[in-house]
Amino acid sequence: MKHKQTSLSKSRHYSILYLMMVPGLLYLLINNYLPMVGIFIAFKKLDYSAGIFKSPWVGLRNFKFLFATSDIWIIIRNTVVYNIVFIILETVLGIWVAIMLADLANQHLARLAQVTIILPELLSLVICSYIVFAFLSQENGIMNNTILPALGLRPIGWYNEKGPWPVILTIVYLWLNIGSQAIIYLASIVGINKELYETADLDGASRFQKVIYITVPCIKPTIVTLLLLSVGSMFYSSFGLFYLIPHNSGMLFDVTATLDTYVYNALMHKNNVGMASAAGLFQSVVGFILVLTANKITSRLDPDNALF
Amino acid sequence: MVKTKSEVAYQCVITIFILLLMFAIIAPFVLLIMSSISSESSLIRNGYRFIPKAFSLDAYKYILRNADTILRAYGMTLLTTVLGTSLSLCITILLAYPLSHRDLKGRKVIMFLIILTMLFHGGIVPSYILWAKYMKIKNTIWALILPNLLLNPFFIILMKNYFENSIPTSIMEAAEIDGAGPIGILWHVTLPMGKPIIATITMFTILTYWNDWVNALYFVNNTKLWTLQYLLENILDNVQFLVKNSKVMTQMGQSVANIPSVSVRMAIAVLGVIPILILFPFFQKYIVAGISLGALKE
Numbered sequence: 337m338k339h340k341q342t343s344l345s346k347s348r349h350y351s352i353l354y355l356m357m358v359p360g361l362l363y364l365l366i367n368n369y370l371p372m373v374g375i376f377i378a379f380k381k382l383d384y385s386a387g388i389f390k391s392p393w394v395g396l397r398n399f400k401f402l403f404a405t406s407d408i409w410i411i412i413r414n415t416v417v418y419n420i421v422f423i424i425l426e427t428v429l430g431i432w433v434a435i436m437l438a439d440l441a442n443q444h445l446a447r448l449a450q451v452t453i454i455l456p457e458l459l460s461l462v463i464c465s466y467i468v469f470a471f472l473s474q475e476n477g478i479m480n481n482t483i484l485p486a487l488g489l490r491p492i493g494w495y496n497e498k499g500p501w502p503v504i505l506t507i508v509y510l511w512l513n514i515g516s517q518a519i520i521y522l523a524s525i526v527g528i529n530k531e532l533y534e535t536a537d538l539d540g541a542s543r544f545q546k547v548i549y550i551t552v553p554c555i556k557p558t559i560v561t562l563l564l565l566s567v568g569s570m571f572y573s574s575f576g577l578f579y580l581i582p583h584n585s586g587m588l589f590d591v592t593a594t595l596d597t598y599v600y601n602a603l604m605h606k607n608n609v610g611m612a613s614a615a616g617l618f619q620s621v622v623g624f625i626l627v628l629t630a631n632k633i634t635s636r637l638d639p640d641n642a643l644f
Numbered sequence: 645m646v647k648t649k650s651e652v653a654y655q656c657v658i659t660i661f662i663l664l665l666m667f668a669i670i671a672p673f674v675l676l677i678m679s680s681i682s683s684e685s686s687l688i689r690n691g692y693r694f695i696p697k698a699f700s701l702d703a704y705k706y707i708l709r710n711a712d713t714i715l716r717a718y719g720m721t722l723l724t725t726v727l728g729t730s731l732s733l734c735i736t737i738l739l740a741y742p743l744s745h746r747d748l749k750g751r752k753v754i755m756f757l758i759i760l761t762m763l764f765h766g767g768i769v770p771s772y773i774l775w776a777k778y779m780k781i782k783n784t785i786w787a788l789i790l791p792n793l794l795l796n797p798f799f800i801i802l803m804k805n806y807f808e809n810s811i812p813t814s815i816m817e818a819a820e821i822d823g824a825g826p827i828g829i830l831w832h833v834t835l836p837m838g839k840p841i842i843a844t845i846t847m848f849t850i851l852t853y854w855n856d857w858v859n860a861l862y863f864v865n866n867t868k869l870w871t872l873q874y875l876l877e878n879i880l881d882n883v884q885f886l887v888k889n890s891k892v893m894t895q896m897g898q899s900v901a902n903i904p905s906v907s908v909r910m911a912i913a914v915l916g917v918i919p920i921l922i923l924f925p926f927f928q929k930y931i932v933a934g935i936s937l938g939a940l941k942e
Contacts (some may be wrong), residue, residue, distance in 0.1 A: 475691070
């Protein structure tokens with residue numbers, strides 16, 4: 337049928353298709369590709385009045401300064417360690433919640449629970465920081481006024497004390513993300529062939545054995561995909577979580593600063609473009625290498641699960 | 645299935661766990677709402693509580709009296725959300741639709757260029773300098789719409805895959821034989837049949853714009869352009885901001901000391917989530933669908 341059309345109308349069709357793509361591709365060029373080219377700023381001493389092209393080259397000086405500070409090591413440690421803790425907990429808890437939701441006989445409750453757990457997903461981190469403030473505010477927070485006294489403990493200046501913050505940030509992260517994790521795993525658990533479980537029942541398998549030998553292997557592709565994505569973003573962090581929730585408090589720097597908050601503060605407050613761009617480039621390059629490596633390893637072990 | 649004793653016990657245990665989980669998710673929302681309807685004096689004496697000692701709507705009355713700042717921010721959020729979402733949808737569809745044609749020359753190269761943007765980022769500094777110094781969008785409404793939010797590469801891929809795999813080629817071919825061009829096919833076949841994915845992506849885009857505060861943080865100083873989220877971000881540490889910027893207040897000669905700041909803070913946050921809570925029942929189906937899709941490739 338297709339050969340009935342003249343080649344003229346065919347080529348006109350294609351030129352229309354190419355025209356349609358112009359706005360989107362133009363946006364990607366500006367928003368994504370020009371900044372990729374702009375990474376050379378990290379090797380310059382930026383002088384806004386001269387413009388980025390005429391600013392003098394300084395080689396690796398920005399990086400030397402950056403890695404000479406003790407801050408950067410704390411920041412890298414925070415970024416990576418928080419990510420590792422988050423990944424492990426959200427995966428284990430996400431799968432656990434998903435299994436419970438799948439097993440729940442009361443369908444109404446299961447559906448209600450699914451809807452409830454994704455509520456925090458819809459919040460902005462600004463609203464989330466208000467909620468955390470309602471808990472932790474030194475004068476009015478529920479922790480200092482109600483919960484700690486009930487436990488016989490003295491009030492804490494939450495926004496000045498480092499100690500509790502790794503736990504607080506982990507709880508907030510899980511509160512925000514456990515829902516989507518559980519929903520993703522639930523979608524793949526629902527797809528598992530029921531006969532596998534029935535056969536296992538006949539063999540007298542315990543509930544835990546069924547999880548280990550049937551559920552987890554069956555949802556392995558999902559687990560691998562999500563882990564792969566998380567490993568790829570190991571050097572990135574949620575800016576909002578680490579900036580808003582601790583109120584960008586300087587006293588908490590050691591336990592709340594990550595590469596993303598560092599770049600923001602260096603660029604916007606300390607006006608230190610050199611350090612900010614060096615830290616940013618470090619993040620981009622390491623992130624890129626990690627994605628490629630993680631994908632390479634997966635494609636060798638398990639070609640079906642590789643991302644590309 | 646026969647209900648064994650252990651099955652009943654198991655159901656009890658998981659029901660309890662699920663209820664506890666739901667409580668843990670909901671409780672913080674309850675605390676927020678209850679705090680906003682507590683009387684200021686009880687908050688100062690007892691702090692934020694799940695069950696207030698004394699109820700009062702003073703915080704909301706106060707906000708209502710000084711509504712100009714907040715209404716303005718609401719308006720900005722609404723405007724950026726509507727403008728941003730419509731623009732974003734248009735260019736996403738216009739990019740995804742041609743890419744769903746298997747015989748389009750150069751398709752592989754373009755797909756590679758799109759995927760590459762998800763793997764390698766230029767970083768915040770070059771991006772900031774580009775938008776602020778070269779595109780000169782600081783303190784314009786475009787600052788809230790253009791940088792980073794307008795086109796999500798992942799959404800292009802999701803939409804392209806849906807158009808390619810879920811719309812039967814036979815229908816497209818039939819339309820082609822009827823003499824429809826690419827625009828006709830897009831309008832009469834692809835868009836109506838692609839509704840599920842378009843709706844899902846619309847929901848996520850609306851949420852992205854409604855909740856964004858980072859672009860305002862980087863690019864906006866002019867308080868007239870503040871969105872609701874950014875206003876909230878500034879008020880958390882400084883409730884006085886509301887007064888400084890309220891003409892009504894200065895005219896009435898009210899002083900800063902009169903603000904019921906402890907409850908007002910929470911009341912404003914409640915006003916910030918209410919639209920989302922109201923829309924949630926309608927959104928919910930698409931959000932779940934979108935999250936499940938994200939499992940494939942984010």
